[in-house]
Amino acid sequence: MLSLKSLSVACALGTTVLMGCTTHSADLKNTEKPSKTSVTLQSHHWELQQALTAHSAPDNQWKVPSSNEGSARAIGLNFSADQRINVDRLCNSIMGSYSTQGEQIKISRLAATMMACSNTALMQLEQNVAQQLPKAKTWKITDGPAPILELKFEGGASWQLKGTPTHETLYGNSQRIFLEVAPQKVACSHPLTPNAQCMRVREIQYNGQGIKQSVGEWQNYYGSIEGYQHQAGVRNVLRIKRFTRDQVPADASKYIDVLDMAVESEIVR
Incomplete structure (x- = not known):
């Protein structure tokens, strides 16, 4: 054992x-739910839809490699009200803290759980994500039926993430x-x-x-x-x-x- x-x-x-x-x-x-809430970093779960280089070209290094189950997935971000950030959809759970001031965002150095994965490409992506997120400089949400969060990093690269309401928002x-x-x-x-x-x-x-x-x-x-x-x-x-x-x-x-x-x-x- x-x-x-x-x-x-x-x-x-x-x-x-x-x-x-x-x-x-x-x-x-479960308590009474609000009938309508505005879209915030905390109200939605954010799933990476597109990553762009500093020259606005597609950056495919952030795609999650296929698993043995063959199910498609993408990098997911969660921002809690007590200013914790959690990255999911990878192997380990990656965690840290964040703060915002206007459109500026600062993400701390991230820590991860220590579960080993058989998919070496997934493990490498996980390490790259943990190194990339603390480089985030600005954030902006475009509201709509499917809101979009844009994170811009030092050097000019950017991520566009689609939002879906969190369970806390819904229930x-x-x-x-x-x-x-x-x-x-x-x-x-x-x-x-x-x-x-x-x-x-x-x-x-x-x-x-x-x-x-x-x-x-x-x-x-x-x-x-x-x-x-x-x-x-x-x-x-x-x-x-x-x-x-x-x-x-x-x-x-x-x-x-x-x-x-x-x-x-x-x-x-």
Whole structure:
């Protein structure tokens, strides 16, 4: 059995304030949502659509290499209200801080979790992104049905990122929960998917000091956790942001679970 712990449990539980810990929504049940909010850095998740050189030519070095699953993805940026920036859609989670003054933006040196990836091109892109973002000089949002964030870097290169509302913008505050995910999926009954395979999960409760208080029963998990890709043979403890829908679509859960961070990862042989 090989243990691969990328960040301390204390950081994940919020019992200690450490550089590099990700942020989370208030640990409250869903409250009344605003009917309309203006587009801000914090209100949307930003996905890279186009990168340009200083001479306005397409710069393809920032494209995410294809994964084994073949699913297309792009570099994503999240800006929190407490001035933390998080980069996703790569291998590790890249984190740091930022500040703005008018159209000026300053991004700190970034830190990353230490999960190894088999895709060496993805690992190299991750390092390049961590070096590029602190070079950002200005930002500008063009509002519209799909708002665009433009980041300009020293030297004249730029990124254009498309915005989609964050879950906090759409659903309000989230509840923080911890789920342990078993290393193997199991056969399960699903009305829409023949021969379905489900994750097995159980909820873990911690106290304010980060000490485990209770562990729930194993259950089949019929949906998906946004931002989480299950790997056979890997046991994970995940910190989850759970949002509650006001209007639940047919054959859907009233909850939307979003990966906040992996607390523990362990290869089970």
